[in-house]
Structure formats: C-alpha cells, structure tokens
Amino acid sequence: MEFKISKELIHQIEELITAKDDRELNVLLADIHFADIAEILDELDFDDATYIFKLLDSDKTAEILLELEDDARENILKRLSPKEIAEELDELETNDAADIIAELSQEKKEEVIQELEDVEHAKDIVDLLRYKEDTAGGLMHKELVKVNENWNVLTCVKEMRIQAEHVSRVHSIYVVDDEDRLKGRLSLKDLLTTSTKTPISEVYISKLNWVKVDAEDVEVARIMQKYDLEAIPVVDELGRLVGRITIDDIVDVIKDEADKDYQLAAGISQDVEADDSIIELTKARLPWLVLALLGGFISVRVLGLFEGAMAEHGNLFFFTPLIAAMAGNVGVQSSAIIVQGLANDTLSGSVFNRLLKEISLSLLNGVILAAILFAGSHVLLNVDFTIGIIVTVALISVIVIASLIGTFVPLLLDKFGIDPALATGPFITTSNDICGILIYFSIARWILGF
Amino acid sequence: MEFKISKELIHQIEELITAKDDRELNVLLADIHFADIAEILDELDFDDATYIFKLLDSDKTAEILLELEDDARENILKRLSPKEIAEELDELETNDAADIIAELSQEKKEEVIQELEDVEHAKDIVDLLRYKEDTAGGLMHKELVKVNENWNVLTCVKEMRIQAEHVSRVHSIYVVDDEDRLKGRLSLKDLLTTSTKTPISEVYISKLNWVKVDAEDVEVARIMQKYDLEAIPVVDELGRLVGRITIDDIVDVIKDEADKDYQLAAGISQDVEADDSIIELTKARLPWLVLALLGGFISVRVLGLFEGAMAEHGNLFFFTPLIAAMAGNVGVQSSAIIVQGLANDTLSGSVFNRLLKEISLSLLNGVILAAILFAGSHVLLNVDFTIGIIVTVALISVIVIASLIGTFVPLLLDKFGIDPALATGPFITTSNDICGILIYFSIARWILGF
Numbered sequence: 001m002e003f004k005i006s007k008e009l010i011h012q013i014e015e016l017i018t019a020k021d022d023r024e025l026n027v028l029l030a031d032i033h034f035a036d037i038a039e040i041l042d043e044l045d046f047d048d049a050t051y052i053f054k055l056l057d058s059d060k061t062a063e064i065l066l067e068l069e070d071d072a073r074e075n076i077l078k079r080l081s082p083k084e085i086a087e088e089l090d091e092l093e094t095n096d097a098a099d100i101i102a103e104l105s106q107e108k109k110e111e112v113i114q115e116l117e118d119v120e121h122a123k124d125i126v127d128l129l130r131y132k133e134d135t136a137g138g139l140m141h142k143e144l145v146k147v148n149e150n151w152n153v154l155t156c157v158k159e160m161r162i163q164a165e166h167v168s169r170v171h172s173i174y175v176v177d178d179e180d181r182l183k184g185r186l187s188l189k190d191l192l193t194t195s196t197k198t199p200i201s202e203v204y205i206s207k208l209n210w211v212k213v214d215a216e217d218v219e220v221a222r223i224m225q226k227y228d229l230e231a232i233p234v235v236d237e238l239g240r241l242v243g244r245i246t247i248d249d250i251v252d253v254i255k256d257e258a259d260k261d262y263q264l265a266a267g268i269s270q271d272v273e274a275d276d277s278i279i280e281l282t283k284a285r286l287p288w289l290v291l292a293l294l295g296g297f298i299s300v301r302v303l304g305l306f307e308g309a310m311a312e313h314g315n316l317f318f319f320t321p322l323i324a325a326m327a328g329n330v331g332v333q334s335s336a337i338i339v340q341g342l343a344n345d346t347l348s349g350s351v352f353n354r355l356l357k358e359i360s361l362s363l364l365n366g367v368i369l370a371a372i373l374f375a376g377s378h379v380l381l382n383v384d385f386t387i388g389i390i391v392t393v394a395l396i397s398v399i400v401i402a403s404l405i406g407t408f409v410p411l412l413l414d415k416f417g418i419d420p421a422l423a424t425g426p427f428i429t430t431s432n433d434i435c436g437i438l439i440y441f442s443i444a445r446w447i448l449g450f
Numbered sequence: 451m452e453f454k455i456s457k458e459l460i461h462q463i464e465e466l467i468t469a470k471d472d473r474e475l476n477v478l479l480a481d482i483h484f485a486d487i488a489e490i491l492d493e494l495d496f497d498d499a500t501y502i503f504k505l506l507d508s509d510k511t512a513e514i515l516l517e518l519e520d521d522a523r524e525n526i527l528k529r530l531s532p533k534e535i536a537e538e539l540d541e542l543e544t545n546d547a548a549d550i551i552a553e554l555s556q557e558k559k560e561e562v563i564q565e566l567e568d569v570e571h572a573k574d575i576v577d578l579l580r581y582k583e584d585t586a587g588g589l590m591h592k593e594l595v596k597v598n599e600n601w602n603v604l605t606c607v608k609e610m611r612i613q614a615e616h617v618s619r620v621h622s623i624y625v626v627d628d629e630d631r632l633k634g635r636l637s638l639k640d641l642l643t644t645s646t647k648t649p650i651s652e653v654y655i656s657k658l659n660w661v662k663v664d665a666e667d668v669e670v671a672r673i674m675q676k677y678d679l680e681a682i683p684v685v686d687e688l689g690r691l692v693g694r695i696t697i698d699d700i701v702d703v704i705k706d707e708a709d710k711d712y713q714l715a716a717g718i719s720q721d722v723e724a725d726d727s728i729i730e731l732t733k734a735r736l737p738w739l740v741l742a743l744l745g746g747f748i749s750v751r752v753l754g755l756f757e758g759a760m761a762e763h764g765n766l767f768f769f770t771p772l773i774a775a776m777a778g779n780v781g782v783q784s785s786a787i788i789v790q791g792l793a794n795d796t797l798s799g800s801v802f803n804r805l806l807k808e809i810s811l812s813l814l815n816g817v818i819l820a821a822i823l824f825a826g827s828h829v830l831l832n833v834d835f836t837i838g839i840i841v842t843v844a845l846i847s848v849i850v851i852a853s854l855i856g857t858f859v860p861l862l863l864d865k866f867g868i869d870p871a872l873a874t875g876p877f878i879t880t881s882n883d884i885c886g887i888l889i890y891f892s893i894a895r896w897i898l899g900f
Contacts, residue, residue, distance in 0.1 A: 035676050227485055230698065247697050266874070274790075278807065286818065288783075290822065296776065301830075303771070304768055317764075318749075320767070321746065321750075325883055329879070330739065332716050338724060340713070341724035344723075380751075429775065429779070429879075433771055433775055
C-alpha cells in the first residue's frame with residue numbers, strides 16, 4: 001500500500017516544471033501524501049523543489065517542510081520571503097513552527113515572526129523558542145484541550161469543540177484550576193459515556209503523569225515508554241500546564257538516540273546518512289580514524305620496546321594482531337552492554353558486584369578461548385610449547401583487563417556527565433589494542449626473559 | 451515525578467509478606483503504578499512476587515504481567531493455575547493476551563483457553579495466535595471501533611459508546627461496508643463537530659493508510675513513522691478489517707530493532723542486558739569471540755608467510771597492529787552507514803555510484819591519514835624512508851579495500867535476505883584485519899623483495 005518514487009515520476013515532474021504546466025503538476029501531486037511529496041522534492045534540484053513548493057497550498061507545503069531533509073529545507077527556505085515562510089508556519093503546530101524558525105538566521109527570524117498572522121499562535125511560538133531543544137520544553141507543543149475543574153460535562157464538550165479545532169490529536173483532556181494549575185485529566189471516552197450535567201470535578205482522574213518543562217528529552221521518552229503514554233502534559237515550576245508532548249515526537253527522540261549510540265559505537269561522530277556528501281561523511285569519520293591512527297603510533301612504540309625478542313622469538317610478533325583483536329572485541333562487547341544499560345536505565349546493583357561479575361564473566365570466556373587458542377597454537381600454528389603457554393596466559397589476562405576497561409570507562413564517563421557512548425567503538429578498541437599488546441609482551445618477557 | 455524503587459521499600463515489602471500482612475501490603479501498593487509494581491516484583495524472589503501477584507486485583511496484575519521481565523513472568527505463570535491465568539488474560543487486550551499464551555506450554559495453553567470467560571475475547575485471542583510474531587498480524591489487536599458506512603452520526607455515536615467500552619484508546623473510527631471491508635475512517639473530532647443526522651457515508655475520509663496482515667513488523671513501523679500515524683488498520687487478503695496496530699506497540703518494535711543492530715555491531719548475538727546471568731551473557735558473547743579468534747589464527751598464519759622479512763626488516767612487524775586497527779575501524783564505519791541506510795530505507799542510487807563514492811571517500815580519508823602516518827613515522831617513530839613509504843602506501847590501499855568490504859558485504863547479505871547487521875562488528879573487523887595485514891606485507895615484499 002506504500003507509495004514508491006520512480007525515476008519516471010521524477011523525470012515527468014521535471015519536464016512539467018520546465019514546461020511550467022502547473023495544472024498538470026497539481027493534478028499529478030493532488031493525491032500524493034505530503035511525506036511522499038517531501039521525498040520527491042528531496043530528489044529534485046532546489047529551484048525545481050521551490051517551484052513545486054510555491055505551487056502547492058500552504059496547508060500541504062507546511063507539512064512537507066517538516067519532512068524534507070535538512071539541506072533541502074534550508075535551501076527552499078532561503079528561496080522564500082519572510083511572508084511566504086510565515087504563511088507556512090501559520091499552518092503548523094507551535095513546536096514544529098518553532099523548530100523551523102530556530103533554523104533561520106537571526107534577522108530573518110524576526111522578519112518572519114513579524115509576518116505571522118495569528119497573534120496567539122505567534123505568542124506561543126515565540127514562547128517555545130525559549131526552551132532548549134533537548135528538553136521537555138523543546139519537545140512540547142502548545143496545542144492541547146484543557147477544561148476548568150468547575151465546569152460541567154456539557155460546558156466542557158462545548159469548550160472542547162472550539163479548542164479541538166486547533167488540536168490535531170486530542171488524546172486526553174486536561175483539567176486545570178482557576179490558576180491554570182494541572183489537576184488531572186479526562187478521556188474522550190469518559191465524556192462520551194457520562195451525563196452532560198455531571199460536574200467535571202466529579203469525573204476527572206486526578207492521578208496522572210506529567211513532566212517538568214526542563215526535563216531531559218530522553219528522560220521524557222523513558223517515562224512515556226514505561227507508563228505506555230501517548231501524550232504527557234508539561235508543567236512549569238509553579239505546576240501550571242504549559243504544554244503537551246505526544247508520542248510521535250518521542251518516537252523521533254528514541255530513534256535519534258538509538259542511531260546516535262549506534263554511530264558512536266561505529267566511530268561516526270555526527271548524524272550522517274549514506275547519501276550525504278563526501279565532505280559530510282569525512283567530517284563524521286575522519287576524527288575517529290585519526291584517533292585510531294595516533295593509538296596505532298603508540299602500539300608501534302610499544303612493540304619497539306620489545307625489539308629484543310625479535311632475534312630469538314620472532315614468532316611472538318605473529319600473535320600481536322590476534323591479541324589486539326581479541327582485546328578490542330571484548331572491550332566493545334562490555335562497553336556496549338553498559339551503554340545500553342545506562343540508556344535504558346536497567347543497571348542495578350553496586351559497582352563492586354559489577355566488578356565481580358565482569359571478572360568472572362571474562363574469566364569464563366577467557367579460559368574457554370584460551371583453551372581453543374592453546375590447542376590451535378599447536379595443531380594449526382605449530383608453535384613451540386612455551387610460546388603456546390605465553391599466548392594462552394596473555395589471552396586470558398588481556399580479556400579480563402579489556403572487559404574491565406570496557407565496563408568501567410563508560411560508567412566513569414557517565415558519572416562525569418559525559419555521554420558514555422563516546423567510550424564505545426574506536427576509543428575502546430584503540431586503548432584495548434595498546435593495553436593488550438603491552439600485557440602480552442610483558443608476560444612474554446617475564447617468561448622468556450629477553 | 452517518576453517513582454524510584456528503594457532498598458527500604460523492597461525490604462519493607464518482604465517483611466510484610468513474611469508477616470502475611472495483606473492489609474498493609476494493599477495500602478502500600480494501592481497508589482503505585484503497575485509499571486512500578488512490576489519493577490518491584492522483578493526485585494523480589496519468585497515466591498514473594500507470586501504472593502503479591504495473587505494479592506492484587508486482576509485488573510492491575512494483568513498489566514503488571516506485561517511489564518515483568520521474562521524470567522519473572524515465566525516463573526509467576528508457573529505458580530498460577532490455568533484458571534488464575536485465564537482471569538488475568540480476560541483483563542488484557544487480545545494481542546497482549548495472545549503474547550502471554552504463546553509463552554505457555556502446549557497443554558497449559560489449551561487449559562487456559564478453556565478457562566477464558568468472555569467467549570468473544572477468547573475467539574479473538576485464539577485467532578491472533580495464528581499469526582507470526584514479527585508480522586502485522588502478530589502486532590495487531592482486535593480492539594477497535596468500527597461503524598457501517600450506511601449508519602448516520604447518531605447511530606454511530608451510540609454504537610461507539612458500546613464498542614468503546616472494550617477499547618482503551620479509540621484514535622480513529624474505522625468505516626466498513628456490509629462485507630466488513632475497510633472503506634475509510636472518521637476522527638472523534640469529526641464526530642464532535644458534525645450534526646447527528648449526517649450519514650456516515652458523507653463525512654468519512656476514504657483516503658487512509660492500512661497494512662496487510664502479513665506485512666513485516668519493521669515495515670509497519672516504517673510506514674507509521676513516515677506518515678506519522680498513531681494507529682493503522684490491518685486488513686486480510688480480501689480487504690476486510692481484521693485488527694489494528696497502535697503506536698505504542700510500534701515503539702517497542704523500533705526500540706528492539708535498534709537495540710538488535712547495536713548489539714550485533716558490538717558482537718553480541720542475542721538480546722541480553724547487563725543484569726542477565728553470566729551464562730546468558732556468555733552465550734551471547736562467546737560465539738563472536740570464537741569467530742574473532744579463528745580469524746586471529748589466520749592472521750598468525752599470514753604473518754608467518756612473511757617470516758623472511760624478520761631478519762632484515764623486523765620493524766615492519768611493529769606496524770601490523772596499526773594497519774589492522776585502521777582496516778577494522780574503516781570497515782565498521784562503512785558497514786554501519788550501510789546497515790542504517792538499509793534499516794531506514796534511505797539508500798538511493800545505483801551500486802556503481804555507491805562504488806565510486808566509497809572509493810573517492812576512502813581515498814580522501816586514506817590520503818589524509820597516510821600523510822599523518824608518513825610524517826609521524828619519521829618524527830615520532832623514526833623509521834627509515836622506505837619503511838615510511840611502505841606503510842603509507844599500505845595504509846591508503848588498506849583503507850580503500852576495507853571500506854569497500856564494509857560497504858558491499860552488508861549490501862550482499864541484504865540481497866540474499868540475510869540481516870546485514872551481521873556484517874558489522876567482529877565479522878567485518880576480523881576479515882579486514884586479515885586483508886589489511888596481507889595487503890601490507892605484500893606491498894612490503896614487492897618493494898623490499900624479501
């Protein structure tokens with residue numbers, strides 16, 4: 001049932017644009033969902049995209065604006081006058097409008113705000129601009145349905161009909177007192193199923209979840225998931241109802257957070273997509289590679305320290321990549337589990353217990369792997385007994401150390417308010433490579449005494 | 451505003467249980483949200499948990515059952531009679547009930563179904579058991595509000611009051627014909643704002659998104675995200691309305707999918723948490739480590755092939771970990787970007803263009819990094835000029851090859867219907883380690899001729 005863009009369609013549209021055949025274009029695009037039109041505009045060059053954009057009604061284009069990829073939106077906005085942008089924003093929910101204004105240059109921002117028709121709407125938007133993007137205030141929108149605890153169901157329903165006009169999804173109706181303080185909620189169902197005379201104060205549910213306006217977005221996401229909420233009211237320091245966050249905004253937060261952690265674990269330092277420009281991709285990838293390269297320098301120096309072994313025990317050096325790789329892999333596994341535990345807030349128990357657990361876990365894994373290595377080193381790699389012992393002992397110790405580093409570096413970062421996900425990927429592999437090699441050759445020197 | 455479990459609370463509850471002080475327990479737990487009670491039960495031993503579970507009303511315990519961790523739920527269900535379980539299921543939405551029944555042993559399953567009181571509900575649950583877990587059918591529930599296109603708004607509202615009793619969140623009202631085929635939808639808002647005489651056929655919106663019952667869960671998630679839907683109707687082969695999927699079910703799908711990819715990228719082969727047992731964690735981690743170890747064997751053999759270089763050019767071996775690490779990191783970056791592109795369905799353009807892009811991208815990165823390495827190899831590592839040249843050339847070629855492997859292995863897997871995320875993490879690092887070392891020493895031999 002889903003719409004799929006075809007090369008033919010894109011080509012047809014481009015031709016209609018050059019032919020300036022607006023009638024045909026309108027017919028062609030009439031039945032296409034705005035999310036799909038956004039995908040089409042992403043494929044067109046910016047002038048063509050702007051042409052289509054100006055052609056369509058602002059109720060449709062406003063939604064398209066939200067779905068466009070950043071560079072397309074930026075370039076289309078550049079080509080629109082403040083008045084044209086304001087027309088789009090008048091169609092949008094306050095938080096979406098605020099997000100778009102936030103992307104504009106300072107002076108254009110003011111010009112656009114001047115042009116906004118609906119003054120109430122404009123007030124709300126400007127109000128939202130105050131809040132940090134990654135807080136409840138930055139996520140919430142002003143559209144919601146609220147009723148006074150002193151009304152009865154009938155007044156409430158009347159009031160709702162008016163308020164609902166501006167609210168795309170009602171979810172629940174919030175009950176406030178005369179000072180606008182949040183008292184509770186009503187469900188549409190309750191209204192459908194209670195007599196019109198009943199006073200609200202008798203039917204509303206006073207127990208409800210809410211978040212403070214300065215709560216972190218990931219925190220809000222956790223609460224809404226845990227309590228399975230589709231909307232949550234946002235209150236200010238005085239407990240007054242200032243806005244509402246709906247699950248669709250939270251879905252994006254969850255997705256972005258997961259993507260971010262994933263990319264950091266892979267050594268990509270900013271949100272990029274396969275289709276971004278080579279420069280963008282390099283910006284995101286090169287820093288971590290440079291870090292890894294510098295780490296590589298250290299490993300070269302470390303190996304240099306043990307040059308003495310080369311004459312007699314040269315084949316020790318054959319095992320360095322194996323030891324380094326195992327250290328890296330174990331470290332990434334440990335850190336990934338901790339990072340997810342922190343993200344989902346599922347870490348319980350004391351640090352000491354975690355230490356014990358990680359040691360026993362890595363010992364168990366280490367011994368099994370060392371056994372395989374010891375056997376393999378004779379059967380497959382036919383190295384002599386001593387070397388076999390050395391690499392085996394080294395592997396166990398390296399695995400234990402690596403898993404401890406992988407576990408506690410993220411925990412430490414988190415303690416200092418740094419994103420623990422930074423400690424996954426290249427960072428952990430590089431540091432574990434170095435430790436691993438150092439441990440391995442120290443053990444070798446200690447046993448062989450070179 | 452969020453509830454936090456304290457050691458004291460757990461302790462207090464355990465004492466009340468040993469004292470069998472049901473009154474106190476009821477008072478204590480009365481105001482705690484079921485999601486929080488679930489967390490409490492996860493902390494208790496299974497007998498205590500079951501005690502609390504039997505103490506509370508089934509309308510609350512049913513919800514708790516869903517929130518419990520798997521092992522806690524499994525063990526509590528073991529301690530409940532079929533009749534007791536059936537009482538819980540009668541309180542749940544059809545899909546949640548079906549999920550829990552699916553976890554039961556075959557004979558217990560049948561016993562429980564026998565005990566279900568509400569026959570309609572039982573029919574629906576049994577019906578849902580037919581569908582695969584990871585399809586629209588497996589996600590959907592039977593609870594929804596539907597009206598016949600031939601009714602008018604008044605009949606519709608009356609009908610809704612009845613149907614709404616069983617539906618926790620109405621979202622939109624689906625319109626069907628006499629054969630139960632999905633025709634369109636109505637929003638509650640529309641009902642609130644149209645006169646009661648109007649026939650439904652005049653007010654309903656015929657354009658709506660829907661999914662087939664056999665659609666993949668991730669596909670449903672993509673569609674609901676793209677079109678920003680809070681609920682989507684599910685139809686069978688004949689277009690008949692068979693169920694509905696709501697956004698809260700999709701949030702779990704998105705979260706699980708992201709977690710899975712993240713864990714695979716970190717070399718963890720099944721969904722584990724930091725607090726799982728050491729055995730569980732080993733099961734998830736060891737397979738990938740064994741793979742990496744076997745890869746390590748190969749790298750040892752590969753290095754062995756170049757033993758000849760050791761006498762004269764021993765310091766070549768100092769650079770193997772550096773080369774291997776760079777190959778691994780580049781490979782993971784490339785594969786991660788592709789895996790996310792596939793997951794979000796944002797990959798466009800031909801394979802050839804992707805090849806060109808990846809080559810130029812990796813060349814750009816490679817040259818910059820090689821420059822740093824070349825400088826560093828003299829300033830920091832003071833190796834002689836030829837070695838400097840060798841590692842520099844090697845680094846560039848290794849980065850290009852590694853990024854190509856990282857890009858095309860996931861694409862290939864995806865083509866053959868294998869999860870491309872398998873190609874991230876240990877798999878890609880290990881294979882790139884080996885290729886990297888091979889390329890490096892081949893270049894060395896070619897230049898130095900040992």
